[in-house]
Amino acid sequence: MAHSKALLVLENFIAGKFVPCSSYIDSYNPSTGEVYCRVPDSGKEEVEAAVKAAKAAFPIWSSKSPLERSRVLNKLADLIEHDLEAFAQAESKDQGKTITFARTVDIPRAVYNFRFFASSILHHMTECTQMATVGCVHYTSRTPVGVAGLISPWNLPLYLLTWKIAPAIACGNTVVAKPSEMTSVTAWMMCKLLEKAGVPHGVVNVVFGMGAKAGEALVCHPTVPLISFTGSTLTAQRITEKSAPHCKRLSLELGGKNPAIVFDDADLSQCIPITLRSSFANQGEICLCTSRIFVQRGIYSEFLKKFVAEAKKWKVGNPLDPTVDVGALISKEHLEKVRSYVKKAQAEGAQVLCGEGVDSLALPPGNQKGYFMLPTVIAEVKDDSCCMQEEIFGPVTCVVAFDTEEEVIERANSVKYGLAATVWSSNVGRVHRVAQKLQAGLVWTNCWLIRDLNLPFGGMKASGIGREGGKDSYEFFTEVKTITIKH
Numbered sequence: 001m002a003h004s005k006a007l008l009v010l011e012n013f014i015a016g017k018f019v020p021c022s023s024y025i026d027s028y029n030p031s032t033g034e035v036y037c038r039v040p041d042s043g044k045e046e047v048e049a050a051v052k053a054a055k056a057a058f059p060i061w062s063s064k065s066p067l068e069r070s071r072v073l074n075k076l077a078d079l080i081e082h083d084l085e086a087f088a089q090a091e092s093k094d095q096g097k098t099i100t101f102a103r104t105v106d107i108p109r110a111v112y113n114f115r116f117f118a119s120s121i122l123h124h125m126t127e128c129t130q131m132a133t134v135g136c137v138h139y140t141s142r143t144p145v146g147v148a149g150l151i152s153p154w155n156l157p158l159y160l161l162t163w164k165i166a167p168a169i170a171c172g173n174t175v176v177a178k179p180s181e182m183t184s185v186t187a188w189m190m191c192k193l194l195e196k197a198g199v200p201h202g203v204v205n206v207v208f209g210m211g212a213k214a215g216e217a218l219v220c221h222p223t224v225p226l227i228s229f230t231g232s233t234l235t236a237q238r239i240t241e242k243s244a245p246h247c248k249r250l251s252l253e254l255g256g257k258n259p260a261i262v263f264d265d266a267d268l269s270q271c272i273p274i275t276l277r278s279s280f281a282n283q284g285e286i287c288l289c290t291s292r293i294f295v296q297r298g299i300y301s302e303f304l305k306k307f308v309a310e311a312k313k314w315k316v317g318n319p320l321d322p323t324v325d326v327g328a329l330i331s332k333e334h335l336e337k338v339r340s341y342v343k344k345a346q347a348e349g350a351q352v353l354c355g356e357g358v359d360s361l362a363l364p365p366g367n368q369k370g371y372f373m374l375p376t377v378i379a380e381v382k383d384d385s386c387c388m389q390e391e392i393f394g395p396v397t398c399v400v401a402f403d404t405e406e407e408v409i410e411r412a413n414s415v416k417y418g419l420a421a422t423v424w425s426s427n428v429g430r431v432h433r434v435a436q437k438l439q440a441g442l443v444w445t446n447c448w449l450i451r452d453l454n455l456p457f458g459g460m461k462a463s464g465i466g467r468e469g470g471k472d473s474y475e476f477f478t479e480v481k482t483i484t485i486k487h
């Protein structure tokens with residue numbers, strides 16, 4: 001394909017060096033609809049070279065002390081933080097997210113991932129038990145596993161990639177990472193900082209390309225004993241199938257269909273702004289975003305009126321404009337998919353109260369070909385509608401009424417997913433009761449997205465297998481052994 005403007009051309013990062021690839025794929029700027037970057041179309045050969053480099057680096061890196069590795073992670077955090085603005089600009093351009101979101105969430109969080117695991121690795125303890133009657137002590141030891149395969153999605157590119165790289169290398173593993181082919185730029189920028197941070201060659205290798213080709217080559221590689229994957233449930237099923245013959249260890253962080261439950265004693269002055277954010281932040285392209293809002297009947301009309309009025313105020317446009325709240329969706333195909341859900345809801349008799357097909361969207365001249373969509377609120381939608389059952393992953397949320405606590409718990413749980421939920425109520429007893437009964441790996445009450453990285457992160461049912469977070473990541477990225485000493 002001929003390109004008029006000079007394009008950014010990425011290269012794989014293998015054994016500490018940037019390596020060109022024999023073929024490339026186009027990557028689009030979602031806010032202009034133009035190709036602006038070329039990404040290596042890697043396959044088996046490139047993955048083989050990266051795994052070889054990671055394997056060669058393993059003996060040295062795994063034998064360093066946690067303190068030595070911690071220093072390297074902290075240095076890398078400092079270097080990314082130093083270039084925060086450049087990373088934020090790149091993430092916004094590559095993914096379509098607002099510059100404000102990239103500046104305040106994505107990149108600071110990527111920095112924090114390295115800082116957190118740099119500290120966390122210094123504080124783990126293993127277990128020891130005694131059997132005095134037979135004169136034995138038992139203890140566990142933990143060692144790094146080897147070459148970790150890390151596969152990440154496009155919605156929070158550097159944030160989710162570093163959520164995997166940081167614990168993997170902190171534990172002494174070496175890695176081969178495969179970022180999403182749609183958002184590869186910040187991973188490539190990070191590779192430029194590795195040497196300066198003191199990451200030895202081969203410890204972090206990044207291979208760019210398509211999931212079915214580069215990703216699958218990594219999943220099937222016999223020298224990669226574990227895969228940490230974040231992405232869709234469909235891809236996870238494929239990865240599970242492909243890795244089964246090798247008995248690989250898998251961590252799967254997948255999709256969601258997250259409910260917010262608003263009881264009639266909720267503080268709406270808190271609930272409405274936060275539920276708007278939980279529905280539309282990052283264009284609704286966060287696995288933890290709310291997409292079903294259950295409101296108790298007594299306050300349903302009031303909630304809906306206020307919620308829709310506020311949703312209409314969200315400004316959609318050029319993601320690089322700091323006053324913009326909603327940027328572009330990741331791709332034309334994804335935008336069409338998200339829009340198709342709104343059409344299906346309308347065809348089923350649901351009411352679209354604002355956004356897609358109802359309000360007009362005026363875009364700046366440079367963004368006319370971008371993949372934009374207004375925050376959309378749908379009401380009068382049935383629980384078995386695809387809009388209430390399937391992950392839409394865009395700025396679309398459904399609002400429905402409920403009567404009783406028991407009823408709403410059952411309805412909230414009646415989906416195949418189980419990632420996150422929010423509960424809004426000023427009744428402490430109810431909050432605990434409902435949180436216990438919801439089928440979700442994460443439940444936020446009277447708040448959203450507040451995280452302590454020490455605690456488990458992950459989903460139930462079709463939202464995932466395994467958990468990541470301080471202790472959970474440590475356990476996933478290390479091999480445990482029980483040793484018994486008779487004295």
Ligand code: NAD
Pocket residue numbers: 151152153154155156160178179180181209210211212214215216219230231232233234235236238239253254255256286287391393419458459463464
């Ligand atoms: P995706 O599954 O299409 O792709 C994710 C990654 O897997 C990409 O790097 C892709 O190239 C790769 N991939 C695709 N096919 C592959 C294969 N056959 N073998 C190996 N790798 C393959 O997901 P996406 O569209 O990039 O991301 C959106 C999805 O991710 C949503 O479902 C969202 O909910 C989910 N997600 C989950 C979490 C979480 O923590 N639970 C976080 C963010 C996103």
